Every structure is written in structure tokens, then in C-alpha cells.
Amino acid sequence: MSDHALPTSAGVDLRVMIDHTLLTPEVTAVEVGAHVREAIDLGLRAVCVRPTLIPADAYGLRVVTVCGFPSGAHDSRVKALEAELAPSRGADEIDMVVDLGAVKSHDWIAVRRDLDVVRAVVPREKTLKVIIESAALSDDEIIRSSEIGAEAGADYIKTSTGYHPAGGASVSAVALIARVVGPHVGVKASGGIRTRAQAIALVNAGASRLGVSSTRALLADDAAEGVPVGGDAASY
Template sequence: MEMNPIAGYIDHTLLKPDATSEAIRKLCEEALEHRFYGVCVNSQWVSYCKEILGDSGVKISAVVGFPLGANHSGVKAFEAQLAIANGADEIDMVLPIGLVLEGNYDEVERDIRHVVEGTFRKNVIKVILETGFLNDEQKIEACRAAERAGAHFVKTSTGFGPGKATIEDVRLMRDTVSEEMSVKASGGIKDLETALRMIEAGASRLGTSSGVAIVSGVKGIGEY
């Protein structure tokens, strides 16, 4: 199969609580077939994904502190360490949203740094802002805190909170962080047109459960 160039942007995602091993296997097989950048799963499934994906080059992202971001920082760091030990290449962590809302950015930075340093700065760390809860000033300050803490990506949404990824948010996040940091758009990306607009706005990774539909050029039905 000839690779669709957009496949290299896609983290093929399944984060539903009712996901079964059969569904996770299908996710991995689709990632292999379409040569997506990676899969994104709850940490429970990391070792299973590693069994299927092996050394194929398809990356495994595990979510941490998902979807609320309210776990203790030490718990987030431990979850990240365990996921990496089981085969995860990248970590998508949810920052402490309540602390962002009250403007406690020093503690937000500390929370993120706990995960970054807990993984010995060897793995890609993406920080989920959950932008649907935040105003533009809070998004900017959260991005800055993530970069100061040593994270590699800022990411729009969990797909479980209010709202979804928007062109405006992706552009704002891209304009806020340095060239060394990247932006992942996630939440509501279900078709090729939307995916291309996110990339044009500055996203270098897309989190979606509609990856197959996107590379096929048809409208997807995935929720994430």
C-alpha cells in the first residue's frame, strides 16, 4: 500500500473505557496497514500494543493522568515510568487544569516537570491543556509552563472534556511556544479537510480515532 503523507502525522487513538483487546488489536493492525506515526492508548494496553507492533516503527503513546489531570504529580510520574517500561515511546499527560484556572502556573510547571524528570528526559512528553476549559491567556501561560518544564509538545484536548481542537487554538499554541516545541491537535478531527487545516495552522501531530477515514478521504465517525 502506498503511504498517504498525512498518515505520518496521525496518532491513531483509542482511549474509551470500554475498549477491548480485540479493539486494541484492530487499532494496531490499522496503524501498521496505513503506516500511521503511532497509536495512543491507555497505559493498561501498552505492553499488548508492543507485542503486536514490535519493531515496526509505529510509536506507542500512553496517556497519563487521563482524562482529568487531577492525579498527584508522583502518581503521574510513576504511571509514565511504568508505561515506558512496558514499551511506550511517548507520554501524553494531562496538566492540572484546576491550577491553571486559578493561575498557579508555578505548580503547573512543577507537575509537568515531575513527569519530564521522572522519565529522565529520554521520552517525548506531550502536555494536554484541555483548551475547552481555558481562555486565551490561560492557554498561553499553560504553554509557557509546559515549555519551561521541558516538555516536547503541547496538545489541545483529551477528547473527553468540553469543546474540541480548533484552528484558532492550534495557531495560538504554535505562536506561543518556541520552534523547538511542537503542537498536537486532538479532539473532533474526523475528516481530511479538518486534518489539513490543523496542519496548516501549525500542528505537527494529530490525535484522532478517525485515522483510517482521514487517509481514505472520507468523513469519520470516531469520537476522539
């Protein structure tokens, strides 16, 4: 599991927290290669890409991929197969979408069963994040989903896929998740994070990882704040 300790907002280097994300369905292997090179150029630590396009050589970056993406409405066995194949393809971390219909039905037994099936096939040395799609949930549903994710052995609870019409990460959702899971489970904020101000607000609320697709533009805000952009980033 990665370190969940939160830096203070002053002088935060967002590069060490960002999963540089490219998950659009039409993306090509060539574009993923360019995405990896951009991550290196920006001094990032991790890229998040589709499971079928995990790069053969990520040049020392951590590779994050997804399963049950983006709806979560997959048979648990399908999610488990995606999660089982991902490490053999080179993934270090897997972001799994919950069964959102089960969450909205408050079928918590089904939610836990779905998570257990995936956790069972993800090696313990690999990181498992559980995407709860917080913008589509009530506070009570966020709380229960986060509790079950933590109980099932998730390393992080992640707010959003970035594809749900209800929206992406919010400060209030991140703060609520962080309060529920405590210091031993991380919080990843994802979806709609486009500026340094947004990113810092989410970090201050409790996020220790950020899923960002418009990373270069966001880090341009860092440069404007006097934070150096690019160069080598230390390994996890």
C-alpha cells in the same frame, strides 16, 4: 524529540502525522490488537492507547500512551508513577494532562510543579506531550499553560484529551500555541478531528502531530484527494 517541521498543505501525507488513538475506558486488549493491525494496514507511524493495554508487540509502530488521563486531577506522584512505568511497558511517548483546576485557578506554581515531577521521570529519549485542554481555557490561560509546558521541557503542547465537554482542537488554539512555543516545541492537535479539511486546517495553523480516532474515515478523504492510503510508512 520528533521533527516539528511542517509540510505545506499541498500533497500532505497525514499518515505520518497521525497518532491513531483508542482510549475509551471499555476497550479490551483484543481491540487494541485490532487497532494496531489497522494502523499498519493504513500505513501509519504511531498508535495511542491506554497505559494498561500497551501492546507487547507494536510491529515497529511508535507507542503513545497517557498519564493523568483524562481529567488531570491526579496527585503528581500518581502521574509520575504512570509516566515512569510507561516506557518499561513499551511506550515511546507520554501525553500528560495538566492539573486543569490549577490552571483555572491561575496557580502557575502548582502547574509547573506538576509538570516538573513528571518530566523528571520521563527519560529524555522519550517524548513528553502536555495536554492543556485548550477548549476549556481563555486565550491568556492557553498562553501561560503553553509557556510553562515549554519551560518545563515538554516536547509538544497538545490541545485536548477529546473527553472534555468544552470540545477539542480548534484552529485558533493551535495557532496561538504554535506562536507561543515557537519552532522548538511541537503542537499536537487532538479532539474532534474527523475530516481531511479539518486536519489540513490544523496543520496549516501549526500542528505537527494529530490525535485521531476515526482515522480510516479521515484517510478516505485523502484517497478522494488522490493521496494514496495504506502501505509502508517510514519510521520516525
